[in-house]
Amino acid sequence: MGEVVNLRKWRRAREKAEAEAQAAANRTAFGRTAAQKKRDAKEAAQRDALLEGSRMDAPEKP
Secondary structure, eight states, X not given: OOOOOOXXXXXXXXXXXXXXXXXXXXXXXXXXXXXXXXXXXXXXHHHHHHHHHTOSSOOOOO
16 A cells, blocks of 8 residues: 555645746746946847847838
8 A cells, every 4th residue: 555645745745846946947937146247238138239230131111
């Protein structure tokens, strides 16, 4: 026979583990300093400017 398990405790433990995993994912995605965000924005702006400057034809104006 198997071991007797309290389903409520098991469910709560599972939900807690899922919440901890989500928190870890959020820390990696959103846990950046203001300087890192500013640097990334600056790099994106430079990349966009380089791509825009390399266009063969002018963009259409609406």
